[in-house]
Amino acid sequence: MSRIAYFGPQGTFTEQAARTLTVDDELLPVETIPAALAAVRKGEADAACVPVENSVEGPVTATLDGLAEQELLVAVAEALLPVHFTVLARTDGEPIRTVASHPHALAQVRQWLEVNLPDARPVAASSTAAAAVGVRQGEFDAAVTAPVAAEHYPLRVLATEVADVRDARTRFLLLKPPGELPEPTGADRTSIVAAAANRTGTLAELLTELATRGINLTRLDARPTKGNFGEYLFFMDFEGHISEPRIGDALAALRRRCSGLRFLGSHPRADQVAATIQPGAANDDFTGAVDWVAAVRRGELA
Amino acid sequence: MSRIAYFGPQGTFTEQAARTLTVDDELLPVETIPAALAAVRKGEADAACVPVENSVEGPVTATLDGLAEQELLVAVAEALLPVHFTVLARTDGEPIRTVASHPHALAQVRQWLEVNLPDARPVAASSTAAAAVGVRQGEFDAAVTAPVAAEHYPLRVLATEVADVRDARTRFLLLKPPGELPEPTGADRTSIVAAAANRTGTLAELLTELATRGINLTRLDARPTKGNFGEYLFFMDFEGHISEPRIGDALAALRRRCSGLRFLGSHPRADQVAATIQPGAANDDFTGAVDWVAAVRRGELA
Known part of the structure; x- marks a missing residue:
């Protein structure tokens, strides 16, 4: 059984994502995203589950x-969760005069609140979960929460x-220290960060290495x-797995061009969308081309 | 005198930015960024001041x-404000047991709060300003706010x-309906959004049109x-002004390539950094090259 640190508290969307990515593992709520990553780096957890992007x-x-x-x-894995909320209310049936949540969640249900x-x-x-705790303690009348919160806090749905x-x-990621990579599936995602x-x-040159x-x-972010506008780190996600010849060839080119390049993982896509392969850009084309150069070098082909 | 709608309430960083971008104008605080833009679109304000990126x-x-x-x-203009906060407290000298602010602001002063x-x-x-109002009303003991808040709320600094x-x-923008463009200064920024x-x-092709x-x-975002991962709008800022031949040439190329292209303005950079011009890519090079093609077409040159 592994210990999975996740961006808590209990009852958040990240807990829900962590549950889809793990089976019998022990889930440890931690207070912030940096704390979840630090728990893995310090060996206090075997993996961390954190959100990476919202549509x-x-x-x-x-x-x-x-x-x-x-x-x-x-x-090593990702989960894709629909963002819809559960509204939990006090159980005494009193009128609802306050509704609490994280400001981001309130912004995403504003129209619903105006109508309902x-x-x-x-x-x-x-946090959304802190709002539910506040309703339990009589601080607010209702809370906008992740669906999983209803299991932790006995409130009226x-x-x-x-x-x-x-x-x-x-989209959420399951992050581990470097080690064995997940097997390629044909519907994978590779992530890097380039300085x-x-x-x-x-940036045009880096993206052209992928495009060609x-x-x-x-995804590109x-x-x-260091807080300087104009100097950037480029976070890129692209289709494919580092074990594929075509992806290895691209990563080697990026490695040459970048002052710093970090491999952030190759793992199956949660939406299982297979990679697009263009004519002349399949793995066999890449290995065949390298073999051809080797043969020419050996004098076998003119 | 113009009416400038800004992302309020009174006492936010955006009010501070609006003050640097205007002189005798009337400043109208509005509740949200969409509301500030809507005020201009409906003709209720002549311009809107909103934040666009944080380092x-x-x-x-x-x-x-x-x-x-x-x-x-x-x-039509931009302002660049340093992000540092003022901590305002109740005036009765009682011990400070709660400190309120927008969660983003609290995150940016966490270490300071732990120490102090x-x-x-x-x-x-x-919002940061709502936190100051809460201190005035005895709801909280202290608030983390924009420096300008100290002028609106008589609290202890x-x-x-x-x-x-x-x-x-x-960085903040001053936005207006399309009309006369600001004059080019040699240290300008042009913004577009491309579908x-x-x-x-x-994306490699679009960026290559600029790079070549x-x-x-x-900046690139x-x-x-429509909430679909994998389908994106690209927001780009680059050096230069649409009135320059080199920038006009690039915009025409992007216009051809994009299914949608919106010009979001050319205006002086707040940091006054002059544009980098590469050999063969000055405005004279662009106009000279077009003149040469015209001359060849007229049969004047072989």
Whole structure:
């Protein structure tokens, strides 16, 4: 049994993601994303489960920054959760005058609240789960929470699957110290973070190394380094697995070009979308081409 | 005198930015970023002041999304503010047991609070200014706020220039309906948002149009469209002004390649950094080259 540190407290979306990524493991809620990563780096946990991007809000900057610094951690699995909320209320049936949640969650259900709880005042809490705790303690009348919170906090379920934006999703990673890589499946994702010189055309050159090999980029986030606008770390996700010849060839090219390059993992995609392979850019094409050069060098072919 | 809608309430960083961008104008605090943009679109304000990116937290997604949708607004000026906070406390000198602010602000002063107010419990508020109002009303003992808040709320200044990360900055835009453009200064920034087909190599091709013209990209944000991971809008800032031949040439190329392209403004950079011009990529090179083609077409040169 492994110990999985996750961005808690109990009853958050990340707990829900951690449950889909693990079986019999012990789940340890920790207070922040940096603390979850630190628990793995210090050996207090075997893996960490943290959010990495949301389809409405964008990248989770604490996770990206945490992966670029300190000891390397690699993603070995991912989970994709729909973002819809459960509204939990006090059990005494009194009118609902305040509704609490993390400000991000309140922003994502604003229209729903206007229609369904027009008299309730929104109140900011430090997390969706903290809002549920506040309702238990009589501090607020209702809380907007992750669905899993209903299992931890015995409150009245006022509504489920609440979301202003349909189909919003959050992607979570399971992170471990470097070791054995997951097997390639044909529907994989590889993640890197690249530090590159701040000069005209750098990013175009890096992306062209992927494009000319027919490798499809699935995400790009530019994060300022050391708080300086104009100097960036580039977080890239693309289709494929480092064990594939085509991906290895691209990573070697990026390694040459970047002042720093960190491999952040190759793992199966949660949506199981198979990689796009362009003509002349399949793994056999890459190995065949290398074999041809070797044969020419041996004088076997003209 | 113009009316400038800004992301309020009174006493936020955005009010501070709006003050640096305007002189005698009337400042109208509005509750959200979308509401500030809507005020201009409806003609209730002449311009809007909103944050666009923070060097620690990254892009302000509400601003990016708000600029990609509905009637066009263009940036005519920008302000760059250092992000440091003022801590305001109740005036009766009682011990400080709670300290309130927006969760983002609390995250940016966590280390300071641990050292200087170790016994105070952090409490989430809907904005830094709302936290100050809460202290006035006796709800909290202290608030972490923008420096300008001290002018609006008569509270005790406990500390100024508080920030865990030194040199963090936020960039703000002044947005107007399309009209006359600011004059080019040689140290300008042009902003666009491009919608492009979701196929391998698209982004590499767009960035190469800038790189081959020697145009330096200063920011790139990929935002998912309609909540779908893998389909993105690309927000790009680069050096230069649309009135320059080199920038016009690049924009025409991007216009051809993109399924949608929105010009979001050309305006002077707040940091006054002059554009990098590469050999063969100055405005004279571009106009000279077009003149040469015209001369050849007229049969004047072989």
